[in-house]
Amino acid sequence: xxxxxxxxxxxxxxxxxxxxxxxxxxxxxxxxxxxxxxxxxxxxxxxxxxxxxxxxxxxxxxxxxxxxxxxxxxxxxxxxxxxxxxxxxxxxxxxxxxxxxxxxxxxxxxxxxxxxxxxxxxxxxxxxxxxxxxxxxxxxxxxxxxxxxxxxxxxxxxxxxxxxxxxxxxxxxxxxxxxxxxxxxxxxxxxxxxxxxxxxxxxxxxxxxxxxxxxxxxxxxxxxxxxxxxxxxxxxxxxxxxxxxxxxxxxxxxxxxxxxxxxxxxxxxxxxxxxxxxxxxxxxxxxxxxxxxxxxxxxxxxxxxxxxxxxxxxxxxxxxxxxxxxxxxxxxxxxxxxxxxxxxxxxx
Amino acid sequence: xxxxxxxxxxxxxxxxxxxxxxxxxxxxxxxxxxxxxxxxxxxxxxxxxxxxxxxxxxxxxxxxxxxxxxxxxxxxxxxxxxxxxxxxxxxxxxxxxxxxxxxxxxxxxxxxxxxxxxxxxxxxxxxxxxxxxxxxxxxxxxxxxxxxxxxxxxxxxxxxxxxxxxxxxxxxxxxxxxxxxxxxxxxxxxxxxxxxxxxxxxxxxxxxxxxxxxxxxxxxxxxxxxxxxxxxxxxxxxxxxxxxxxxxxxxxxxxxxxxxxxxxxxxxxxxxxxxxxxxxxxxxxxxxxxxxxxxxxxxxxxxxxxxxxxxxxxxxxxxxxxxxxxxxxxxxxxxxxxxxxxxxxxxx
Numbered sequence: 001x002x003x004x005x006x007x008x009x010x011x012x013x014x015x016x017x018x019x020x021x022x023x024x025x026x027x028x029x030x031x032x033x034x035x036x037x038x039x040x041x042x043x044x045x046x047x048x049x050x051x052x053x054x055x056x057x058x059x060x061x062x063x064x065x066x067x068x069x070x071x072x073x074x075x076x077x078x079x080x081x082x083x084x085x086x087x088x089x090x091x092x093x094x095x096x097x098x099x100x101x102x103x104x105x106x107x108x109x110x111x112x113x114x115x116x117x118x119x120x121x122x123x124x125x126x127x128x129x130x131x132x133x134x135x136x137x138x139x140x141x142x143x144x145x146x147x148x149x150x151x152x153x154x155x156x157x158x159x160x161x162x163x164x165x166x167x168x169x170x171x172x173x174x175x176x177x178x179x180x181x182x183x184x185x186x187x188x189x190x191x192x193x194x195x196x197x198x199x200x201x202x203x204x205x206x207x208x209x210x211x212x213x214x215x216x217x218x219x220x221x222x223x224x225x226x227x228x229x230x231x232x233x234x235x236x237x238x239x240x241x242x243x244x245x246x247x248x249x250x251x252x253x254x255x256x257x258x259x260x261x262x263x264x265x266x267x268x269x270x271x272x273x274x275x276x277x278x279x280x281x282x283x284x285x286x287x288x289x290x291x292x293x294x295x296x297x298x299x300x301x302x303x304x305x306x307x308x309x310x311x312x313x314x315x316x317x318x319x320x321x322x323x324x325x326x327x328x329x330x331x332x333x334x335x336x337x338x339x340x341x342x343x344x345x346x347x348x
Numbered sequence: 349x350x351x352x353x354x355x356x357x358x359x360x361x362x363x364x365x366x367x368x369x370x371x372x373x374x375x376x377x378x379x380x381x382x383x384x385x386x387x388x389x390x391x392x393x394x395x396x397x398x399x400x401x402x403x404x405x406x407x408x409x410x411x412x413x414x415x416x417x418x419x420x421x422x423x424x425x426x427x428x429x430x431x432x433x434x435x436x437x438x439x440x441x442x443x444x445x446x447x448x449x450x451x452x453x454x455x456x457x458x459x460x461x462x463x464x465x466x467x468x469x470x471x472x473x474x475x476x477x478x479x480x481x482x483x484x485x486x487x488x489x490x491x492x493x494x495x496x497x498x499x500x501x502x503x504x505x506x507x508x509x510x511x512x513x514x515x516x517x518x519x520x521x522x523x524x525x526x527x528x529x530x531x532x533x534x535x536x537x538x539x540x541x542x543x544x545x546x547x548x549x550x551x552x553x554x555x556x557x558x559x560x561x562x563x564x565x566x567x568x569x570x571x572x573x574x575x576x577x578x579x580x581x582x583x584x585x586x587x588x589x590x591x592x593x594x595x596x597x598x599x600x601x602x603x604x605x606x607x608x609x610x611x612x613x614x615x616x617x618x619x620x621x622x623x624x625x626x627x628x629x630x631x632x633x634x635x636x637x638x639x640x641x642x643x644x645x646x647x648x649x650x651x652x653x654x655x656x657x658x659x660x661x662x663x664x665x666x667x668x669x670x671x672x673x674x675x676x677x678x679x680x681x682x683x684x685x686x687x688x689x690x691x692x693x694x695x696x
Contacts, residue, residue, distance in 0.1 A: 059679065059681055059682060062679045062681070063678070063679050063682060066676045066677075066678075066679055067676065069676070151681075155679075155681070158679075289674040289675075292673045292674050292676070292680060293670055293673060293674055295673075295680040296669070296670060296673045296680040296683050296684060298680075299680050299681050299683075299684035300656075300684040300687050300688065301653060303684050303685065303688050304652060304653070304656055304688065304691075305649065305652070307688065308648075308652055321644070322641055322644060325640045325641060325643075325644045326637040326640050326641055327637075328414045328415065328417070328640070329414075330411070330414075331407065331410050331411050331414055331503075331506075332640055332643040332644040332646075332647050333407055333410070333499075333503075333647050334407060334411060335644050335647075336644060336647035336648040336651050337651065339648050340648070340651050340652065340655065343652075344695070347692070347695050347696075348695075348696075
């Protein structure tokens, strides 16, 4: 207590309540390693926080979690809104927990602030899984840049794995750039599609097709089955047009019904076949290493930019230069050089 | 000559030959302003050069060209390989030169090193335009990052405009990220499509549809006409699904035949209607200013990164940190922090 002698009553009580609210790093680590869901959730809240103190703590925890290597599988799941991602995850995830697996569901959804309809925001979309003690579901953080949301999801994966989750499902919407971010944090990338009318207009991007390790045609049930089968052979033909993947895995196209469960066990078998093949070839490990490197450089560049734009000399020179650029008094390149010069001068 | 007293014979002759090969900034500027195509071409070569001396000279020229404002139109043209971009440009461009316009054709094609089939690389694809004194065709530079290629194309536009070219056509392939780059350097963005089978598989991205100010269905000739008309109404319906554009322009869908010229004059009328509308609303000018700002920040960030990665302290720390990240000895975030710290220390 003697150390706190100079702290006013108010600050002291604030500090106390903060201490009360946030467990220590040790407590959090202990909880995570025991698989305590509420401790895991609180640690992820620290990861998502923008408070520098919380971030510092979060990085201590992430650092400690890194060394707890588990034999995990990270599966990315994408598809346009309405394709049935939640019901698929509900069905696929419940099957896995029935098999004794521990399943974590995370989301990357930078669109949530725009559409107000955050994926995973409404946990009731997965009524069974949400009450399953073997499953951990984390709604998507919102209101930040894609880079920020994605980085935090990636860090949450590390925490979930240290907490003993075997299978990590990362959900994202198949529009925009979020799939690329998810693709660079998972082992297996699964694209959900619907058969039939209107799907072309939902316009999944060519790039996503190329990323997919499997295309799953959902809602293949009742009178949809025939149409789904037709879509399956169409997609198979389309996939043949792409060059072979670095993993040497040939992407599969399968039909399933999240409603009646048909095709769901086959998808798990397929993911396992992929894991066996890519581990044997060394691709699995290699890919994770490359992903780590990718996130390292992504983080370097975002920190570098933040540092640059926060430098007072840059802040001061930036808008006048932008004005000059807009009005053609200077070329963008010369203006950029001058801003860099202001930065260097400011650092000295 | 007395200044050169200390320069050896070899250097002196090298200097002399360089002087002979590259005209002075004044000569180049004079040539450009007179509309001398060979001087313009040589100036663009300086823009594309990676030699720092050439770059310095190039920026002096660009800076001087900026102030020569002309009433120009920059039109981006994209479409997958095979859609007939060259024949369209040949037909559209020749019509414009017949009308007394001066037309420059540039290209952004970062795929050229991969596919070896550089767009515009083969000038014989536009046999008429290439011999037209009113037209200037510049093959795409290759072997660099998209950012680099795009920036240089954008700078070449400035030079072409100072040389009196009224209409600048910027061609790009509709795969990858190059359309976004082109979209951010043109006034009007035109997407070429084919009607009929196989086109869906050519998979134009949703994002490109959203960027397009017009979709032009090419090869609408002979027995293709009916199919092209059908495609036209389909695309029109599809475009209705998109939110209105900031420019308030409703994108048009038109058919044309680059072969027999039908529909080509209507496309020029449409582009003019767009220019009139967007100039009246102020969007035209505003958009160009935003584009300048965009290129300013793009350049700032690429210079900042170059400076960072060239800093000796960063070079030294980078690979060991990357190794630590790959092997999970450190989190990407902590490693990034350390690399930034090395940078700051190195600058002091």
